[in-house]
Amino acid sequence: MISPLASTPLFHLGPVPITQGVVTTWGIMLVLIAGSAFVTRHLTLAPSKLQSVFELLVETVDNQVRETMAVPPAPYRAFNGTLFVFIFVANWSSLIPGVEPPTAHLETDAALALLVFLAVIWFGVRAGGVGGYLKTFATPSPIMIPLNILESITRTFSLFIRLFGNVMSGVFMIAIVLSLAGLFVPVPLMALDMLIGAIQAYIFAVLAMVFISGAVGTRLAPAPPTPVTGKGTP
Amino acid sequence: MTFDWWTLGLQTINVIVLIWLLQRFFWHPIAGIITARRALADKTLVDAKASSLKAAAALAEIASTRAGFAAERAAIQSAAHADAAKIRSSQLAEAAKQVTALEAAAKARIAAESEADAKAWGQRSGVLAVEIARRLASRLDGPQVKRVFLDWLVAAIAALPEETRQTARAKTTPFDAVSATPLDATEQAHASQTIGAAFGGPVSVTYSTDPNLIAGLELRGDHLTVGNSWQADLIKIQAELQHERHA
Numbered sequence: 001m002i003s004p005l006a007s008t009p010l011f012h013l014g015p016v017p018i019t020q021g022v023v024t025t026w027g028i029m030l031v032l033i034a035g036s037a038f039v040t041r042h043l044t045l046a047p048s049k050l051q052s053v054f055e056l057l058v059e060t061v062d063n064q065v066r067e068t069m070a071v072p073p074a075p076y077r078a079f080n081g082t083l084f085v086f087i088f089v090a091n092w093s094s095l096i097p098g099v100e101p102p103t104a105h106l107e108t109d110a111a112l113a114l115l116v117f118l119a120v121i122w123f124g125v126r127a128g129g130v131g132g133y134l135k136t137f138a139t140p141s142p143i144m145i146p147l148n149i150l151e152s153i154t155r156t157f158s159l160f161i162r163l164f165g166n167v168m169s170g171v172f173m174i175a176i177v178l179s180l181a182g183l184f185v186p187v188p189l190m191a192l193d194m195l196i197g198a199i200q201a202y203i204f205a206v207l208a209m210v211f212i213s214g215a216v217g218t219r220l221a222p223a224p225p226t227p228v229t230g231k232g233t234p
Numbered sequence: 235m236t237f238d239w240w241t242l243g244l245q246t247i248n249v250i251v252l253i254w255l256l257q258r259f260f261w262h263p264i265a266g267i268i269t270a271r272r273a274l275a276d277k278t279l280v281d282a283k284a285s286s287l288k289a290a291a292a293l294a295e296i297a298s299t300r301a302g303f304a305a306e307r308a309a310i311q312s313a314a315h316a317d318a319a320k321i322r323s324s325q326l327a328e329a330a331k332q333v334t335a336l337e338a339a340a341k342a343r344i345a346a347e348s349e350a351d352a353k354a355w356g357q358r359s360g361v362l363a364v365e366i367a368r369r370l371a372s373r374l375d376g377p378q379v380k381r382v383f384l385d386w387l388v389a390a391i392a393a394l395p396e397e398t399r400q401t402a403r404a405k406t407t408p409f410d411a412v413s414a415t416p417l418d419a420t421e422q423a424h425a426s427q428t429i430g431a432a433f434g435g436p437v438s439v440t441y442s443t444d445p446n447l448i449a450g451l452e453l454r455g456d457h458l459t460v461g462n463s464w465q466a467d468l469i470k471i472q473a474e475l476q477h478e479r480h481a
Binding site for chain 1: 236237238239240241242243244245246249250252253254255256257260261262263264266267269270271274336369383400
């Protein structure tokens, strides 16, 4: 049995190994972009049912940004919305037989967390300049600067470790149960894995909003929801 | 556990590209259409508000116009009442005038008709009275009555002027003695003798009858006629009655 912690290259592009997670990510990207282009090709003021569903998704993301960050949602919509949609689709891609979700591998989750880390710096500098962003480390007191710097790094690790642990553990448990019990026994676990995948996508996106909100200097964000997990570590 | 830095880089780039493409093909268009719909809805609301205000203004104007209608209607009604009262009084005066004229005309016509009726009834009553008298007198044509009428004839001749009697005596044409009933020979001889004595000399007399005389004896000549009968008396009475009525 191949360890779920290992990323096995499928092929190489020169020196670059292409793993299954990367290929799956490309597939997800293709589906999302093609689907988006198809949906937004004929947008009308009197929306169809399909258009209404996607408008509801956009409205939900905007409302979440407003409630969490207390800022106009437009600059943050694409980043946070895409994080949620990608993680959600990636987590649920395990429903397709033979497909392993990219978020079950450490590199993908680390890439997402790295993007959140960079986005925090980017949005913070854009909102208050370099000085304004650096001042956020001195709140509530300058003596907190080392702790705040350490926190900005550790929370990034926490972010991708949480996602990786939850998704990887789900895939791992289903693989074990499937190898031991047969065809239909893992179905409840797969349903639970879907629920956890959706929740983790939501948590990741909301935490990203909270981190960015702290850097932008808006109001104190509400406490991040407690991750609900049936297995693994939050 | 292994960690592939190449994969980390590729996935980072993949997600950045995905964020960019979805921003271009999904988030921006969908948010744009939502914004456009909200703008349209806001515009519709603003238009509806403006329409509502306009409708309220129009309603107020209609109410004002209706109030004007009421005042105008009251003024028209008042003017109509005044005109009607004026026309009514004028027509009443005209009607009273016409009634007065009609009444006067009717009274005059009634008076004329009454007078004509009175005249007609008087005439008819005179005729009726004469007729009644004629019928009554016709029953009195006996010998005594004949003698009385002969006496009255003699008296009438005696009352004539002498020149008239002389002329009558000289007259060659006989007088016609007319009676209502025929006279027998004795009566004719007696009458001729008495009449001659009345003229003062013999005169020629022929006899004839005329039932219209009722009773009596008249003497008719070319230039002299002595009326002596009920008919002549009744005619004379009727003429006097008419003369009295006319008077």
